Amino acid sequence: MTRASRGRIDKREAILAAASVVFSREGYAQAGVDVIAAEAGVAKPTVYNHFGDKESLFRQAIAADADRALVRHLAALDRLDDGAADLRAALEAVGHHMLVCLCDERSVALRRLLHAELTRFPDLMDIVRERASDRVTEALADKLARLSVAGRLRRLDPVQAAEQFIALLAGPGEARSRLGTRQVPDDELWAVARAAVTTFLRAFAEDAG
Amino acid sequence: MTRASRGRIDKREAILAAASVVFSREGYAQAGVDVIAAEAGVAKPTVYNHFGDKESLFRQAIAADADRALVRHLAALDRLDDGAADLRAALEAVGHHMLVCLCDERSVALRRLLHAELTRFPDLMDIVRERASDRVTEALADKLARLSVAGRLRRLDPVQAAEQFIALLAGPGEARSRLGTRQVPDDELWAVARAAVTTFLRAFAEDAG
DNA sequence: TCATGGATGAACTCATCAGTTCAATCTAAT
DNA sequence: ATTAGATTGAACTGATGAGTTCATCCATGA
Structure with missing residues (x-):
């Protein structure tokens, strides 16, 4: 596995982890995708690239x-x-x-x-x-x-x-x-x-x- | 108790009942005060007159x-x-x-x-x-x-x-x-x-x- | 060295919604 | 009938947030 693809996978995991934290803290409706992206150390479009939309995430x-x-x-x-x-x-x-x-x-x-x-x-x-x-x-x-x-x-x-x-x-x-x-x-x-x-x-x- | 004051109380109860229904159906964040007011058969400012704000309601x-x-x-x-x-x-x-x-x-x-x-x-x-x-x-x-x-x-x-x-x-x-x-x-x-x-x-x- | 493709950030659109304002209306007690 | 206070509808403000766009950046692999 190349470093490039591991890089991608790490971002996915980071986003999932951040999403778990933020959704838990704020609830679905109040959780901002911007906030999740920030918490994951990632740009908002990256979140949408990986997960399509908020529901799927x-x-x-x-x-x-x-x-x-x-x-x-x-x-x-x-x-x-x-x-x-x-x-x-x-x-x-x-x-x-x-x-x-x-x-x-x-x-x-x-x-x-x-x-x-x-x-x-x-x-x-x-x-x-x-x-x-x-x-x-x-x-x-x-x-x-x-x-x-x-x-x-x-x-x-x-x-x-x-x-x-x-x-x-x-x-x-x-x-x-x-x-x-x-x-x-x-x-x-x-x-x-x-x-x-x-x-x-x-x-x-x-x-x- | 006069009909006037009963009128007020009835609205309060109607708003509370509608709020219970709408909050249960949609959750706090997604529930619209407009919707609650409509469900209660009441104008939105009436809701704010009675309850101050959404949290208190x-x-x-x-x-x-x-x-x-x-x-x-x-x-x-x-x-x-x-x-x-x-x-x-x-x-x-x-x-x-x-x-x-x-x-x-x-x-x-x-x-x-x-x-x-x-x-x-x-x-x-x-x-x-x-x-x-x-x-x-x-x-x-x-x-x-x-x-x-x-x-x-x-x-x-x-x-x-x-x-x-x-x-x-x-x-x-x-x-x-x-x-x-x-x-x-x-x-x-x-x-x-x-x-x-x-x-x-x-x-x-x-x-x- | 260069071309590729994901990642970035910043700005943007569009919709929703809390809470307010106000002039008009209703209703009950005098 | 008149008055006082509650009610109404409708429009408005300001904020928030989903999802998109795009020019730019950068790491990789050839």
């Missing part, structure tokens, strides 16, 4: 954000294997890590943009579900199914259990973070994770207590 | 929406008293009713606007929490505390249990409705409510099974 920025979010969440889930000695501790660690991801600035910004622009761009829902939400639920469902087969959890509907596990984290998590407007101290995140896991294990553990 | 429209949402949710909760013969059935009925409220067009629109404009108007979070979310959680926590005292549920942290109950409904509910872009058939709502109550009762019932 927006969609591709969202997709890139969703990809990043997926990577982070899957990394959080990797900690959970069915050989874990202490299941409760393992679930709490995963829960805490997922909460950190959910409260992350970029995740919050992505959810905000998604909610905000869903009326104008209904296809954003599919973009984000295909690239992130559905994948995370599936991955967790898979882990839970293995734990069930291994006899560590009772027989369960894996997807439903995964949705409930995530809900037990995300609901109280969003309340604590006030939809992302408040920085949640780490010990609060641990408390939410512990509460979620306690409820989850009471409902789904083979040897419930 | 927006805040008051959000507050009115939150008030409406609170009323609906409290009505849903009223069904739950600690004398209910069949606790599971009662919780399922309440859960279903709350899901209907959560999936309601106006609730979805309110959540969308809240997410969308939270960066620009951080105080919206407080407006909505004080008028709706916190009140609903408190009301449910109160019911659960009574059920606990009555021996129908195990000893619990009422607010935490309420948050988790709502999360078990809202999380899967939002997934089904695709953040409100999909009309969820009533039997799916019942299924989500039943699943939530099953998990909740396994975790919190005195005689867990």
Whole structure:
């Protein structure tokens, strides 16, 4: 790959990164293409050369954000294997890590943009579900199914259990973070994770207590 | 109250109602004050006479929406008293009713606007929490505390249990409705409510099974 | 060294929209 | 009927921002 073409690619990435930042900060309508270009260190016509128009730039920025979010969440889930000695501790660690991801600035910004622009761009829902939400639920469902087969959890509907596990984290998590407007101290995140896991294990553990 | 002053109040309400509709449909930035005035059957200067500027109109429209949402949710909760013969059935009925409220067009629109404009108007979070979310959680926590005292549920942290109950409904509910872009058939709502109550009762019932 | 093609910046068009102004009109209480 | 205050419509200002144009620049590859 020549330096010339890498130069072009770097500009694309720079524009996407800047677009993500500016759209998150200002919202779609209020974000100026001029501002995005400036933030990317690029001239405005270059933006239009690469992305055609503002809408297309927006969609591709969202997709890139969703990809990043997926990577982070899957990394959080990797900690959970069915050989874990202490299941409760393992679930709490995963829960805490997922909460950190959910409260992350970029995740919050992505959810905000998604909610905000869903009326104008209904296809954003599919973009984000295909690239992130559905994948995370599936991955967790898979882990839970293995734990069930291994006899560590009772027989369960894996997807439903995964949705409930995530809900037990995300609901109280969003309340604590006030939809992302408040920085949640780490010990609060641990408390939410512990509460979620306690409820989850009471409902789904083979040897419930 | 004279007809004159009622006339003024009616215009105020008409403007607020129209503002809620237009802001929900178009988002804050894209909503035109001209359009709101037209939708309210009122001249643009009248809007400015009553509300000063667009921001103030927006805040008051959000507050009115939150008030409406609170009323609906409290009505849903009223069904739950600690004398209910069949606790599971009662919780399922309440859960279903709350899901209907959560999936309601106006609730979805309110959540969308809240997410969308939270960066620009951080105080919206407080407006909505004080008028709706916190009140609903408190009301449910109160019911659960009574059920606990009555021996129908195990000893619990009422607010935490309420948050988790709502999360078990809202999380899967939002997934089904695709953040409100999909009309969820009533039997799916019942299924989500039943699943939530099953998990909740396994975790919190005195005689867990 | 030179030709090629993306990148630049600055200026420009066109549309939208917040907020104002004002003369004309309506409505309710006296 | 008269007055006071709210309402109206229509036109206007000023700002903002999408998308385009074009002359110029510069790095690359031959």
